[in-house]
Amino acid sequence: MSPGDLLRAAAAGDEAAWNEIVDRFSSLVWATARAHRLSRDDAFEAPDDETLDRLLLDGERDGALWRAFARLSERCKTLLRLLIADEEPSYEEVGAALGMPVGAIGPTRMRCLDKLRRTTEIAKLEA
Amino acid sequence: MSADRPSDRSDDDRMLGELRLLVGDVDPVPAEVTAFARDALGWRRVDAELAELLADSALEPESVAATRSGLARARSVTFKASDLEIDLEVQHRDPGVLILGQLAPAEPGEIEVQRDDSSVARTVDADELGRFRIELAEGGRIRLRVGRESRPPIETSWITV
Numbered sequence: 001m002s003p004g005d006l007l008r009a010a011a012a013g014d015e016a017a018w019n020e021i022v023d024r025f026s027s028l029v030w031a032t033a034r035a036h037r038l039s040r041d042d043a044f045e046a047p048d049d050e051t052l053d054r055l056l057l058d059g060e061r062d063g064a065l066w067r068a069f070a071r072l073s074e075r076c077k078t079l080l081r082l083l084i085a086d087e088e089p090s091y092e093e094v095g096a097a098l099g100m101p102v103g104a105i106g107p108t109r110m111r112c113l114d115k116l117r118r119t120t121e122i123a124k125l126e127a
Numbered sequence: 128m129s130a131d132r133p134s135d136r137s138d139d140d141r142m143l144g145e146l147r148l149l150v151g152d153v154d155p156v157p158a159e160v161t162a163f164a165r166d167a168l169g170w171r172r173v174d175a176e177l178a179e180l181l182a183d184s185a186l187e188p189e190s191v192a193a194t195r196s197g198l199a200r201a202r203s204v205t206f207k208a209s210d211l212e213i214d215l216e217v218q219h220r221d222p223g224v225l226i227l228g229q230l231a232p233a234e235p236g237e238i239e240v241q242r243d244d245s246s247v248a249r250t251v252d253a254d255e256l257g258r259f260r261i262e263l264a265e266g267g268r269i270r271l272r273v274g275r276e277s278r279p280p281i282e283t284s285w286i287t288v
Contacts, residue, residue, distance in 0.1 A: 023161075026160065026161050029156075030160065065145055065149065069146060080143070080146060113139045113143070120142075
């Protein structure tokens with residue numbers, strides 16, 4: 001079902017449709033909230049170093065990539081986080097969420113990924 | 128510009144894919160967020176109009192400063208629907224929470240206090256002047272449903288008291 005169909009069904013009280021909306025869009029909403037650095041009441045702290053170390057030590061994930069990501073500018077981090085949300089948002093939606101001109105998203109994405117690639121190489125040497 | 132080479136473009140996608148896995152592990156959507164979102168539909172009654180939060184003194188920076196310096200004031204909250212405003216003064220008692228409310232324009236009504244576990248904590252009446260008083264044994268996430276004579280009910284958005 002398209003998002004429009006799901007919304008209409010959910011508005012009519014269809015619980016399965018609503019649950020699918022939650023499943024499909026929660027990561028996108030979360031990434032957007034993170035992008036705006038929501039940190040009140042229902043604020044959840046960013047993962048602490050301990051959690052990170054444990055996950056990275058498990059060896060499943062690329063520690064160098066994560067360290068490099070953490071060093072990116074806030075602008076790059078928020079943009080990339082939105083772009084990798086489960087329900088991939090369009091550039092129009094990303095622009096609206098971040099207050100960024102749509103024309104700037106493609107070039108910024110490329111610059112951020114270039115930076116991430118170079119920094120990851122450096123982080124690998126440090127490890 | 129090396130970034131224009133096709134090999135780099137597929138490398139971009141590979142890197143974003145790896146990053147997606149990382150973020151999913153390191154900072155997933157908290158389970159309580161999705162759980163609350165799921166439950167939200169059960170509470171959405173299509174017959175009621177939503178009264179949006181218009182003002183909340185607890186969200187003002189000076190209120191935070193006042194609380195820190197020990198000068199706690201009653202919290203003042205306002206919800207607004209198309210033809211009704213709901214003003215609340217929230218006082219923390221020991222134990223429990225006291226909420227003094229006012230419907231504007233003044234009119235009688237029935238106020239139901241709903242909790243986010245789908246229970247109804249209290250039902251009270253607003254008098255002819257639109258005033259009502261709610262005593263809660265404990266705080267939590269609540270919203271009010273205002274039933275009115277011959278007009279559709281109104282539900283506020285959620286607040287934590």
